[in-house]
Amino acid sequence: MHSVSDRVKTFLYKVVLSVRPAELGLLLKTALRVKRRWVRVDCYQFFVDPCSALGVSVIQTDSYEPALRRYLEGSLSEGDVFFDIGGNEGFFSVIAASKVGKTGRVYSVEPQERLLDVLRLNCAKNGLANVVIVPAAISDDPSPIALRLAPNLNNGASTGVKTVRNSVYATQTAHTVSLDQLVETHEIAVVALMKIDIEGFELNALRSAQVSLRKGVFREIIVELHPKQLQSLGQSVDELFSLMNQFGYSRRNEGDSVIFTAPTRNHS
Numbered sequence: 001m002h003s004v005s006d007r008v009k010t011f012l013y014k015v016v017l018s019v020r021p022a023e024l025g026l027l028l029k030t031a032l033r034v035k036r037r038w039v040r041v042d043c044y045q046f047f048v049d050p051c052s053a054l055g056v057s058v059i060q061t062d063s064y065e066p067a068l069r070r071y072l073e074g075s076l077s078e079g080d081v082f083f084d085i086g087g088n089e090g091f092f093s094v095i096a097a098s099k100v101g102k103t104g105r106v107y108s109v110e111p112q113e114r115l116l117d118v119l120r121l122n123c124a125k126n127g128l129a130n131v132v133i134v135p136a137a138i139s140d141d142p143s144p145i146a147l148r149l150a151p152n153l154n155n156g157a158s159t160g161v162k163t164v165r166n167s168v169y170a171t172q173t174a175h176t177v178s179l180d181q182l183v184e185t186h187e188i189a190v191v192a193l194m195k196i197d198i199e200g201f202e203l204n205a206l207r208s209a210q211v212s213l214r215k216g217v218f219r220e221i222i223v224e225l226h227p228k229q230l231q232s233l234g235q236s237v238d239e240l241f242s243l244m245n246q247f248g249y250s251r252r253n254e255g256d257s258v259i260f261t262a263p264t265r266n267h268s
Contacts, residue, residue, distance in 0.1 A: 036118075038125070044094055045125050047118055053154045054089060064091050067255040068222070072096055072193065075220065079103040080192035083182075083218075085138055085205060088156050089115055090122040090131075092195060097128040100192075105130055107182065111137040111147055111174035112158055132186070139176040139201060140208040147174045159199035161229040178208035183217055194221045200229020203240045213247040221249070221260040 034051050041058050048055035057064045072092060076082055076099040084093045087108030097106040108131055110119055116135055123131045137145055137160060148169040150157035159166065160174070183191070191212075196202050202223050212218060221244075227237050244251065248263040 044098070045122075046089070046091060046094070047121050047125065048089070049152060051153055053156065054091065058091075068092065068195070068257065069095060071222065071254060071259075072195070073099060075193050076100055076104075077192070081188055081190065082106045083179075083191050083194035084108045085179075085195060086110065086156070086197040086199075087119060087133070088112075090119040093119070093131055094122055094126050094128060096193075097123070097131045098126070100130065102130060105132060105186075107132045107134055107186070109134040109136060109138055109182070111135065111145075111172075112149065112155060113172060114149070114152070115155055134177070134182065136177045137174045137201070138179055138182075138196075138198065138205040138208060140178060140204050142176060142178075144173050144175050147172045156197070157199060159201070159229060161200040161232050163229070163232055179205060180209055180211045183209075183212045188217065191218045192220070194218050196221065197224040200226040200233060202226065203230060203235050203243070204233075206240065206243055210247075213244075213249070216247075216262040218260075219262050222254065222257050223260065224257045 034049070036047050036049050038045050039048050039055070039058050041062050046058060048058055050056070050059060054064055063069060069092070072095060076096055078101040080100045081104060082096040082100060084096065084106060087093050087110035090108060093106050093108035097104075100106060108119060110116065110133070113135070116133065119133055123133075137147065139145065145160040146162075147158060147160055148162060148166045148171055150166065150169060196205055198205060202225065206213070209218070225237055225240070230236055230240070241251065244260050249260040251258050251260050
């Protein structure tokens with residue numbers, strides 16, 4: 001049970017998160033001297049910014065994106081391999097690593113340099129030695145990208161897609177790797193589940209996996225779609241669907257995401 005002061009703090013954190021533009025929220029957060037702190041979610045611990053979208057969610061509800069979490073927990077088993085493309089602060093990487101156990105592996109791909117130490121801390125605090133952190137962006141283009149860093153009230157909104165709204169954001173150069181390179185480098189035969197949440201670069205990521213898709217390496221892929229960002233790149237959701245159809249993947253909706261499943265013949 002939270003104390004009254006805890007409830008007041010949570011209310012203030014929600015206020016900070018809701019202030020627009022976000023830069024004003026950051027000023028308020030600085031004035032309140034808010035710092036990261038450890039928060040327990042079930043059997044896990046996470047080092048969160050209490051004013052961030054992730055922090056407010058775990059503090060107030062003891063969870064984050066519960067539908068996606070349930071899907072991960074229901075889909076992964078001991079010994080599986082999980083790809084977390086857009087690992088962010090490691091919430092889903094930590095949960096997946098616990099599910100796949102010591103004989104499994106999680107590859108947490110996150111290009112934001114400012115989040116890597118938090119990601120490492122979250123893995124270490126939960127005693128997880130089966131997470132491979134890949135500090136890169138996934139793309140079919142080997143050129144580095146200019147990553148536009150959203151205010152840290154919502155790190156997950158950072159993107160390689162330039163828009164009018166994010167044109168004032170700070171940028172970070174991120175080098176890229178392809179999904180095929182990741183699979184080949186780590187000699188992975190089967191990825192039980194891959195989560196892609198990369199703010200508009202989802203088609204670029206899937207285009208980088210065509211050898212692996214043809215082989216059916218990825219049994220299931222859950223993709224959060226960002227139609228507006230795709231449009232900014234001259235792409236579309238229909239193009240993404242067409243690519244996956246080309247390799248025989250079926251699709252279905254799961255909340256705000258789409259799940260692609262490899263043809264049965266490729267599961268052997």
